[in-house]
Amino acid sequence: MTALAxxxxxxxxxxxxxxxxxxxxxxxxxxxxxxxxxxxxHSARANLSARQVTIAHDASLKARDLVVELDRIGFEAQPxxxxxxxxxxxxxxxxxxxxxxxxxxxxxxxxxVSVWSGAEGxxxxxxHWISALIAVPAITYAGMPFFKSAWGAVRRGRTNMDVPIxxxxxxxxxxxxxxxxxxxxxxxxxxxxxxxxxxxxxxxLDAMMRDRARTGxxxxxxxxxxxxxxxADDGTLEWKKAEELLPGMIMRVAAGERLxxxxxxxxxxxxxxxxxxxxxxxxxxGARDDAxxxxxxxxxxxxDVQVSAIGQDTTLAEIxxxxxxAAQDRSKxxxxxxxxxxxxxxxxxxxxxxxxxxxxxxxAGWYQSLVIAISVxxxxxxxxxxxxxxxAQVVASGALMRAGIMVKDGSALERLAKVDRALLDxxxxxxxxxxxxxxxxxxxxxxxxxxxxxSLASHSRHPISRALADALTARxxxxxxxxxxxxxxxxxxxALWHGEQVALRRPETSNGIAVMLEIAGRPAWLIxxxxxxxxxxxxxxxxxxxxxxxxxxxxGDQRASVDNVARETGLPAQAEASPQDKQDLIVELxxxxxxxxxxxxxxxxxxALAMANSSIAPGSASDVGLQASDLVFIQQSLLALPxxxxxxxxxxxxxxxxxxxxxGYNMFAVPLAIAGLVTPMIAALAMSMSSLVVVANSLxxxxxxxx
Amino acid sequence: MNVLAFLIPVALLLGLAGLGAxxxxxxxGQFDDLDGAxxxxxxxxxxxxxxxxxx
Numbered sequence: 001m002t003a004l005a006x007x008x009x010x011x012x013x014x015x016x017x018x019x020x021x022x023x024x025x026x027x028x029x030x031x032x033x034x035x036x037x038x039x040x041x042h043s044a045r046a047n048l049s050a051r052q053v054t055i056a057h058d059a060s061l062k063a064r065d066l067v068v069e070l071d072r073i074g075f076e077a078q079p080x081x082x083x084x085x086x087x088x089x090x091x092x093x094x095x096x097x098x099x100x101x102x103x104x105x106x107x108x109x110x111x112x113v114s115v116w117s118g119a120e121g122x123x124x125x126x127x128h129w130i131s132a133l134i135a136v137p138a139i140t141y142a143g144m145p146f147f148k149s150a151w152g153a154v155r156r157g158r159t160n161m162d163v164p165i166x167x168x169x170x171x172x173x174x175x176x177x178x179x180x181x182x183x184x185x186x187x188x189x190x191x192x193x194x195x196x197x198x199x200x201x202x203x204x205l206d207a208m209m210r211d212r213a214r215t216g217x218x219x220x221x222x223x224x225x226x227x228x229x230x231x232a233d234d235g236t237l238e239w240k241k242a243e244e245l246l247p248g249m250i251m252r253v254a255a256g257e258r259l260x261x262x263x264x265x266x267x268x269x270x271x272x273x274x275x276x277x278x279x280x281x282x283x284x285x286g287a288r289d290d291a292x293x294x295x296x297x298x299x300x301x302x303x304d305v306q307v308s309a310i311g312q313d314t315t316l317a318e319i320x321x322x323x324x325x326a327a328q329d330r331s332k333x334x335x336x337x338x339x340x341x342x343x344x345x346x347x348x349x350x351x352x353x354x355x356x357x358x359x360x361x362x363x364a365g366w367y368q369s370l371v372i373a374i375s376v377x378x379x380x381x382x383x384x385x386x387x388x389x390x391x392a393q394v395v396a397s398g399a400l401m402r403a404g405i406m407v408k409d410g411s412a413l414e415r416l417a418k419v420d421r422a423l424l425d426x427x428x429x430x431x432x433x434x435x436x437x438x439x440x441x442x443x444x445x446x447x448x449x450x451x452x453x454x455s456l457a458s459h460s461r462h463p464i465s466r467a468l469a470d471a472l473t474a475r476x477x478x479x480x481x482x483x484x485x486x487x488x489x490x491x492x493x494x495a496l497w498h499g500e501q502v503a504l505r506r507p508e509t510s511n512g513i514a515v516m517l518e519i520a521g522r523p524a525w526l527i528x529x530x531x532x533x534x535x536x537x538x539x540x541x542x543x544x545x546x547x548x549x550x551x552x553x554x555x556g557d558q559r560a561s562v563d564n565v566a567r568e569t570g571l572p573a574q575a576e577a578s579p580q581d582k583q584d585l586i587v588e589l590x591x592x593x594x595x596x597x598x599x600x601x602x603x604x605x606x607x608a609l610a611m612a613n614s615s616i617a618p619g620s621a622s623d624v625g626l627q628a629s630d631l632v633f634i635q636q637s638l639l640a641l642p643x644x645x646x647x648x649x650x651x652x653x654x655x656x657x658x659x660x661x662x663x664g665y666n667m668f669a670v671p672l673a674i675a676g677l678v679t680p681m682i683a684a685l686a687m688s689m690s691s692l693v694v695v696a697n698s699l700x701x702x703x704x705x706x707x
Numbered sequence: 708m709n710v711l712a713f714l715i716p717v718a719l720l721l722g723l724a725g726l727g728a729x730x731x732x733x734x735x736g737q738f739d740d741l742d743g744a745x746x747x748x749x750x751x752x753x754x755x756x757x758x759x760x761x762x
Contacts, residue, residue, distance in 0.1 A: 025746035025749035028743060028747065029751075046743060047739065048743035048746055049739070049741055050740065096730065099726060099730070103726045107718070130719075134719075
C-alpha cells in the first residue's frame with residue numbers, strides 16, 4: 001500500500017464489497033469511475049479475480065450506502081462479512097517453495113551438466129560443494145510441504161504419496177552430501193531438486209484451480225440479505241446485521257426481501273416463498289400471529305415481524321447440525337493417489353531392502369550395497385506418480401470451468417466418476433426455481449399491451465414484476481410511455497397511458513402465482529406464472545441414463561406439483577421429503593451399494609448434499625447449498641450434469657493411464673538400478689521424460705468438457 | 708579455469724536477484740489480481756491520469 005492509501009485510511013474507513021457481476025474491463029472502469037464521482041469516496045479499486053471492490057471512504061458513509069451507489073451504477077453488491085478478511089488462498093504458501101526449488105534446480109543442473117560432461121578432480125569437487133551449498137537449504141525449505149504432510153501421515157500410522165516422496169528426497173540429499181564430503185563421483189542433488197520442482201508445480205496448479213473455483217463460489221454467496229430493517233420503539237428505522245438481531249426486536253420486511261431470522265408476524269399480511277427452505281413452490285400466505293422462517297422470501301407486501309428465535313434455536317441451525325454430521329462421514333474418503341501409495345510405498349521400500357540384501361550376499365561391501373539400494377529408492381521416487389493425479393485433475397477442472405462448472409474439491413472428480421445413482425431436487429434444480437410468465441399467453445398479448453405491461457413491471461422491484469419485465473425484454477418488447485406511475489404495496493403498479501387507467505395488479509383470486517394486466521376499456525389479461533423446467537432437462541436426463549446413472553426426483557414440495565414434473569421428465573419421484581428423509585434415503589441407497597449423486601439447491605437439500613458421495617448445486621442455490629456441494633454449475637442448462645459426470649470419468653481414465661505410464665517407466669528403470677547401473681544423469685533424464693509423458697497425456701483432457 | 712571463480716558467483720547472484728524480485732513482487736500484491744491486470748490494459752485512461760498515478 002502506498003503512503004497515500006494509508007493517509008486516506010487514517011481519515012476514513014475501508015470497505016470491501018463483493019460484486020459478483022463484474023467480469024470485464026468495462027465493468028472495472030465503470031465501477032471505479034462511477035464510485036470516484038461520489039461525495040465521500042476517496043478511492044475505489046476493483047479486484048477482478050476475487051470479484052471485490054475495495055473502497056476508501058469517509059466514516060459517514062455506511063456499507064449500505066455504498067451498496068446503493070453500486071446498484072445505481074448497475075452492479076449488485078454485498079458487503080463482505082468481517083473486516084477486510086482476505087480469503088485464504090491455497091496457492092500462496094506454495095509459491096515461495098516453488099520459486100526456491102526452481103531457482104536451485106536450474107543452478108544445480110547447470111553445475112551437474114558440467115560434471116557429467118567430464119569435469120574432474122578439484123573442479124568436480126568445487127562444483128559438488130557449490131551444489132550442496134545451494135541444494136541443502138533449498139531442499140530443506142522447498143520440501144517442507146511434503147515433509148510435513150508425510151510426517152502427519154506416518155505419525156498416525158498411515159501412509160500417503162508424500163511418504164515415499166519425502167523418503168526419496170531426504171535419502172538422496174543425505175547420500176549426496178556424504179559423497180561430496182568424501183569427494184565421491186556422484187551427487188544426486190539435481191534429481192532431488194527437479195523432483196521437488198515438478199511436484200510443487202503440480203500442486204500449485206491444483207491449488208490455483210481450487211482457488212479460482214472458491215472465489216467463484218464466494219462471489220455467488222450472498223453475504224448480505226443477512227440483516228433487517230429494525231423498527232425501534234420511537235418508530236425510527238435502523239438497518240441491523242443478522243447477528244445483531246435479538247429476540248423481541250421488530251423487523252420491517254419489504255416485498256422482495258428475505259427474512260433474516262425466525263419470527264411471528266405482528267402487522268400486515270403477505271405471502272412467502274419458502275422454496276429455498278422447504279422446496280415447496282406454492283407461496284404460503286402469512287398473516288398476523290403466523291410464524292415465519294428465516295431464509296424465506298416475502299412476495300407481496302411489507303410486514304412487521306417480531307423476532308422469536310436466533311442462533312441455535314432456528315430451523316437453520318437444525319439443518320446445519322445435520323450437515324455437520326454428514327460432512328464428517330465424507331471426509332473419510334481416501335483419494336486414489338493415497339490408495340496407490342498404500343500399495344506402492346511398501347513395494348518400493350521392500351525392493352530397496354531386497355536389493356541391499358542381494359548385493360551383500362553377492363559379496364559387495366556395506367558401502368556399495370547401500371549406495372545401490374539408495375539409488376533404487378531414488379529412481380522409484382514417484383515423480384510421475386505424484387503428478388499423475390493432480391495434473392489430470394487440474395486440466396479437467398480447467399476444462400469444466402470454461403464450460404461453466406466449478407470444481408470446489410480436489411477429490412470431487414474421483415467421487416463423481418463412480419456415481420451410478422442420481423437424486424434430483426425439483427424446485428430450483430430440475431426447474432429454474434423462479435416463476436416465469438406463461439409464454440403462450442405472452443405470445444397472445446397485443447404488442448401495445450405488452451409494452452404497457454413492460455413499462456409497469458419495470459417500475460417495481462417485486463420479484464414477479466422483475467420476472468415479467470425480464471421475459472418481455474427478452475422478447476424485444478419496448479416500454480410504453482406512462483404518466484403518474486405509482487406502486488401500492490400488496491396491490492400492484494398503477495399509471496396513466498394516453499390518459500387511460502392502466503394497472504398491473506394482484507388478481508382477486510387465482511390458483512398459484514399470477515398477475516392481472518388491466519387497460520381501461522379492454523378486457524383484462526390474467527398472466528399466470530409457473531416454475532418451468534430448465535432448458536435441455538430432457539436431453540440431460542437421457543444422457544445420464546445412457547451413462548448408466550439412474551435418476552429420480554427427491555423433493556420437499558407437495559405431491560401434486562412434484563407429480564407434474566415427474567410426468568414431464570418421466571422420472572420416478574418422492575415428494576414431501578424433509579431434510580432428514582432425504583438424508584435417510586441416501587444412506588439407504590449407499591447401504592444397497594450405490595454411489596449416490598445429489599443435485600440440489602435449497603437449504604433443505606444441504607444435509608443430503610453433504611451426505612451423498614458426490615453433489616452438484618446450481619449457481620442460483622442457497623448459501624448452504626453452494627457450500628455443501630462439490631461442484632457448482634453456473635449456466636441455466638441442466639446439460640452441466642452429464643457433462644460433469646462424463647469429464648469426471650474421462651479424468652479417471654487418464655489418471656489410470658498415467659499410473660500405467662509411471663509404472664512402465666519403473667519397469668524399465670528399476671532393473672538398471674538394482675543392477676547398480678544407474679548414474680545421476682540417467683536418473684535425471686528418466687525422471688523428466690516420465691513427467692513430460694504424464695503431463696502430455698493429461699493435457700488431452702482439455703477438451704473433455706465439450707462433449 | 709580462473710574465469711569460473713568469477714562467472715559462477717555472477718551467475719548465482721543474478722539468479723538470486725531474480726528470486727528476490729519474485730518474492731518482492733509477491734509481497735507487494737502484484738499476484739493478487741491476475742485477471743484484473745490482464746483486463747486493465749483495455750481501459751482507456753485519458754480522463755483519470757492523476758488517479759492512475761496515485762495507485
